[in-house]
Structures are given as C-alpha cells and as structure tokens.
Amino acid sequence: MKTNIQFIPFAMLLNREIQRFMKVLAQTILTPMMTSTLYLLIFGVSLGASIQMSSGISFLEFLIPGLIMMGCLNNSFQNSSSSIVSAKFGGDLEDYRVSPLSNSQIVWALSLGGLARGLIVGGITFLVGEVFFYSTTGAWLNVHSWPIFVFFLAIGGLSFAKFGMSVAFWAKTFDQMSIVGNFLLLPLIYLGGVFFSLEKLSPFWQSVSKFNPLLYLINGVRYGVLGQADVSLSSCILVSGVALVFFHFLALRSLNRGSFVRW
Amino acid sequence: MSKPLSVQELIKDYGPNRAVDKVSFEVEPGEIFGLLGPNGAGKTSIISIITTLERPTGGAVSVFGHDVVKDSRQAKVNLGVVPQEIINHGYFTVEEILKFHSGYFGIWENQKQIDFLLERLDLHVHRNKRVKQLSGGMKRRLLIAKALVHKPKLLLLDEPTAGVDIELRESLWGFVEELKAQGISVVLTTHYLEEAEQLCDRVGIIHKGQIRKVGPTSSLIKEFTQRRIQLTLKDQIAPVSHRWLVDQSANQLVFQVPADQGLGDLMSTVDFSYENVMDAQIMEGTLEDAFRRVLGEPTA
Numbered sequence: 001m002k003t004n005i006q007f008i009p010f011a012m013l014l015n016r017e018i019q020r021f022m023k024v025l026a027q028t029i030l031t032p033m034m035t036s037t038l039y040l041l042i043f044g045v046s047l048g049a050s051i052q053m054s055s056g057i058s059f060l061e062f063l064i065p066g067l068i069m070m071g072c073l074n075n076s077f078q079n080s081s082s083s084i085v086s087a088k089f090g091g092d093l094e095d096y097r098v099s100p101l102s103n104s105q106i107v108w109a110l111s112l113g114g115l116a117r118g119l120i121v122g123g124i125t126f127l128v129g130e131v132f133f134y135s136t137t138g139a140w141l142n143v144h145s146w147p148i149f150v151f152f153l154a155i156g157g158l159s160f161a162k163f164g165m166s167v168a169f170w171a172k173t174f175d176q177m178s179i180v181g182n183f184l185l186l187p188l189i190y191l192g193g194v195f196f197s198l199e200k201l202s203p204f205w206q207s208v209s210k211f212n213p214l215l216y217l218i219n220g221v222r223y224g225v226l227g228q229a230d231v232s233l234s235s236c237i238l239v240s241g242v243a244l245v246f247f248h249f250l251a252l253r254s255l256n257r258g259s260f261v262r263w
Numbered sequence: 264m265s266k267p268l269s270v271q272e273l274i275k276d277y278g279p280n281r282a283v284d285k286v287s288f289e290v291e292p293g294e295i296f297g298l299l300g301p302n303g304a305g306k307t308s309i310i311s312i313i314t315t316l317e318r319p320t321g322g323a324v325s326v327f328g329h330d331v332v333k334d335s336r337q338a339k340v341n342l343g344v345v346p347q348e349i350i351n352h353g354y355f356t357v358e359e360i361l362k363f364h365s366g367y368f369g370i371w372e373n374q375k376q377i378d379f380l381l382e383r384l385d386l387h388v389h390r391n392k393r394v395k396q397l398s399g400g401m402k403r404r405l406l407i408a409k410a411l412v413h414k415p416k417l418l419l420l421d422e423p424t425a426g427v428d429i430e431l432r433e434s435l436w437g438f439v440e441e442l443k444a445q446g447i448s449v450v451l452t453t454h455y456l457e458e459a460e461q462l463c464d465r466v467g468i469i470h471k472g473q474i475r476k477v478g479p480t481s482s483l484i485k486e487f488t489q490r491r492i493q494l495t496l497k498d499q500i501a502p503v504s505h506r507w508l509v510d511q512s513a514n515q516l517v518f519q520v521p522a523d524q525g526l527g528d529l530m531s532t533v534d535f536s537y538e539n540v541m542d543a544q545i546m547e548g549t550l551e552d553a554f555r556r557v558l559g560e561p562t563a
Binding site for chain 1: 311314315316317335336337339340342344346348349350351352353354355359362363364365366367368369370371372409413
C-alpha cells in the first residue's frame with residue numbers, strides 16, 4: 001500500500017468535491033443554466049433591444065460577460081459553502097480533521113472544486129449567450145482575449161469559493177449562511193455592473209460603485225470578452241489579485257480557528 | 264520504540280469548566296486499553312484531542328512519538344477513529360466513502376483493503392448503497408471500515424457499541440480481538456463494563472476529568488473487589504463468628520474474602536470441617552464492582 005500524504009489527500013478531496021456536484025446536476029448545473037437563459041431572454045433579447053449603449057455595442061453583448069461572471073462567482077461560492085455546511089450537518093467534516101489532510105490542502109481542494117463548478121456554469125452561460133447572440137445578430141460573439149477571459153473567471157471563482165468556505169466555517173446556523181448570501185453577496189454582484197454600465201450612473205454613484213470589488217472582477221471578464229470595460233484592465237488585475245490573496249488567508253484563518261465538530 | 268499512545272498531564276478547559284484535568288496514561292503495542300468513566304467524565308474530550316478535533320489547553324499527547332499538535336499529520340497517519348455518532352455522507356455510496364477515506368490518508372488505490380473490509384464486516388452486498396439506505400448496525404460497521412481502511416496501528420473506538428444489538432456487538436468484539444492479534448493497539452471507551460472486563464488488557468478509570476486509577480484489568484479487580492464464597496452446610500451449626508462472614512442463614516454462610524485469598528485459606532480459618540460442606544459457590548469480583556469502588560459508589 002503506497003502512501004503519499006503530500007498530494008493524494010488533496011487530490012482525493014478535490015475528486016470528491018467534483019463528484020459531489022456532478023451527482024446533483026439538476027441542482028448544480030441545470031438550474032443555473034435555466035436562470036442564465038431567462039436573464040438573457042428577458043434582459044438581453046427582450047428589454048435589451050430598447051437599451052442603447054454609448055460604447056457602440058449592443059446590450060446583449062454587454063450583458064453576456066456579466067452573466068458569465070455572475071454564474072461563476074455565485075456557483076463557486078455556493079459549491080464550497082454548501083459542501084462545508086452539509087458536511088457539518090452530516091458529521092463528515094470530522095473526517096477531514098481526523099485524517100492527515102492539512103488546512104492548506106482543504107482550502108485548495110474545496111476552492112478548486114468550487115471553481116470547477118463555477119467554470120462549468122460560466123461556460124454553459126457563455127454557450128447559451130452565443131446562441132442568443134447568433135439568433136439576434138446572425139454572427140457569433142468573438143472573444144477578444146481568451147487568456148484574460150479565463151484569468152478573471154479563475155481568479156473570481158477561486159476567490160468566491162474561498163469566501164464561501166470562510167462563511168460556512170463562521171456560520172453557526174443556516175440562517176447566518178443565507179444572510180451573507182442574500183444581504184451581502186447578492187447586492188454586491190447585482191450592483192457590480194452585471195446589468196448596467198457605470199456610464200449610466202451619476203458621478204456620485206459611480207464613485208460609490210468603485211468601492212465594490214466585484215465591479216473589477218466583472219469588468220475584467222468583460223474586457224476579456226469585449227476588449228472594453230468600465231474600469232482599466234490594470235485596476236481589474238490589481239483588485240482581483242488582492243481579493244484572491246485576502247480570501248485565501250481568510251479561508252485558512254477560518255479553518256485554523258473554526259470547529260470541525262458536527263452541528 | 265515510541266508508545267502507540269502517550270497522554271501526559273493533559274488538560275482541557277471549556278471556558279471556566281475543566282473537562283480534563285492532568286490526565287496521564289500510555290497505551291502499549293498490541294494491547295486493548297479501556298477508558299472507562301460515567302457520562303461527562305471527559306472520555307470523549309480526550310478522544311477528540313487525540314484525533315485533533317479539539318485543541319488541548321495543556322499537557323501533551325503523542326501517537327507513535329508524533330505530537331498531535333506540533334506534528335499532527337504524521338500522528339494521524341497511523342490513527343483510525345470510530346466516532347460515537349453515525350456520520351451521514353450525503354450522496355455517496357459505501358464504496359465511494361471508503362475510497363475517499365483511503366485518499367485522505369494518502370492512498371489512491373486501495374481496492375484490496377476495501378474489498379476485504381466490506382467482506383469482513385458484511386457490507387459487500389451494500390457497497391453501492393448510500394448511508395441513509397443502511398440500517399443502524401450497517402452504519403456502525405461502515406464507521407469501523409472507514410477507521411481501518413488505511414490499516415492504522417492505533418484504533419480509537421468511542422462507544423462503538425452504543426445502541427447496537429447483542430449479535431452485532433459480539434461480532435464487533437470478535438473483530439477487535441482479531442485486530443489485537445495482528446498487533447494493532449486499541450483504545451476503547453464503553454459503558455458496557457462486562458465487555459471491557461473481557462476485552463481490555465488494561466483500563467483507566469476516569470471521573471470528573473481526572474484519572475482515578477490505571478492498571479491491568481485483572482489487577483484492578485483484585486485490588487478493589489472481594490471474592491464472595493457461599494458455603495452450604497450439611498448440618499445447621501451454631502452462629503459463626505468470623506472476620507470475613509457477611510451473612511449466615513440456616514445452613515448457609517456467605518463470606519467476602521480478599522481477592523488474593525481462596526477457599527483453602529477460608530477453610531483453614533473456620534471451626535467446622537470440610538466434611539460438613541455440601542456445596543461451595545465462589546463468585547469473583549467484577550470490573551463493575553471495582554469501577555464503583557474506585558468512584559466511591561456503593562457496590563452491588
């Protein structure tokens with residue numbers, strides 16, 4: 001029996017995380033796909049036809065990258081947080097602690113698992129968006145820069161998966177979990193420029209919005225897809241990098257201080 | 264060679280309450296050690312510290328020489344744990360759970376051991392079932408399979424037979440004996456003192472967070488219990504006066520004899536002959552009697 005506690009515990013936990021959301025595809029993949037489709041249909045195709053963007057692109061083009069990032073962030077957060085909460089509830093979180101899994105391995109395995117789900121949902125949203133774009137314009141939406149597009153998706157998904165872990169370790173009840181999701185995360189995502197451009201806001205609200213870190217993550221993806229964004233690419237890279245480092249250490253701290261004992 | 268388990272001056276406080284108070288004991292290779300105590304004595308706190316679920320307030324715990332705080336990952340490589348409460352694993356099947364658990368211990372390919380455990384613990388026909396589809400006994404056996412999937416050298420069993428029927432309990436103890444024969448050390452907490460007496464080479468009795476007594480099971484019984492000898496005589500005799508006599512009725516005499524004294528020692532000190540004894544019943548002291556005595560409770 002060959003034993004390697006440096007890599008295998010991490011790889012097996014990542015494998016478990018991916019299998020976990022693949023077992024409930026209707027919940028984890030198909031539902032977000034349906035949501036994205038409805039958003040694109042209602043806001044992108046129907047209402048979007050009457051919205052004029054000053055940057056020379058259609059509202060549907062503007063909306064697609066925002067929805068991709070929204071799906072990725074939401075699902076990365078949901079995956080890691082629900083994994084921990086259900087493991088706390090079922091008692092199998094204790095398995096992580098009584099085995100040689102290190103906190104760092106747990107953080108990376110769960111955040112990569114969350115990212116995997118986020119990327120799948122983001123990818124499906126992209127495909128659905130392409131179909132809507134083609135059916136509306138007769139042409140495919142060309143991605144301006146795949147590396148920048150994937151870079152921001154990966155940084156955003158990882159950061160939010162780590163944030164989800166931190167919240168799940170902190171929460172003592174399901175109520176506390178939903179408070180963070182509904183009263184912090186959701187407003188930040190919706191006000192982070194998924195559905196509107198900064199140029200549509202008054203100077204005061206433009207300044208306020210620039211304190212929302214999600215604005216930079218969403219605009220990073222938008223730059224990757226469209227080659228233009230409301231904020232500069234360098235500020236997007238800077239804020240995303242800081243967010244990743246911050247959420248990584250927050251997740252590690254949550255594991256170091258949090259309890260693995262079942263609810 | 265390092266001891267499988269060494270607990271030294273262990274302290275655990277929960278706020279102002281001290282749950283474990285300077286507890287020390289060691290477990291030898293290949294022995295079954297029973298940690299016995301009433302509810303709330305501190306047994307589960309000690310197990311939780313050994314498994315790193317809880318952090319100690321003071322003292323030191325090491326598994327095969329690896330400190331569970333400073334070198335916890337190496338300490339856990341050789342440690343298997345059967346928790347008190349059933350664990351639910353959501354959407355995963357029995358076999359998947361065992362594969363994941365092998366991986367957490369650094370073993371990617373472990374099918375042979377998984378098949379062996381599924382077979383040995385009568386779970387092979389349930390390998391594709393989810394935990395919620397298993398009976399209580401099967402769930403308990405799955406916990407044991409998980410604890411053994413990485414072939415640990417030290418096994419912690421925290422009340423493994425709580426709520427388990429007699430048949431399963433006996434088969435589990437048979438399995439524990441097999442593990443002992445393979446050289447695996449076992450730490451056991453249980454409320455069933457009769458079983459602890461049969462299984463454990465040594466026991467530690469803990470009460471209100473403090474170890475009251477540690478020693479070989481037979482020695483503790485000898486030290487803290489008395490042998491009860493009941494003699495039935497052929498003829499009724501006059502009232503007997505003897506320092507070990509506890510009851511006399513008609514032709515029956517009941518003596519409580521120190522554990523290191525036998526029937527011969529008793530007969531050499533009474534003033535009636537062997538010929539007058541029709542029957543002699545000798546009842547040995549039990550671990551439960553010793554346990555009660557150590558805790559200062561009245562014995563049966």
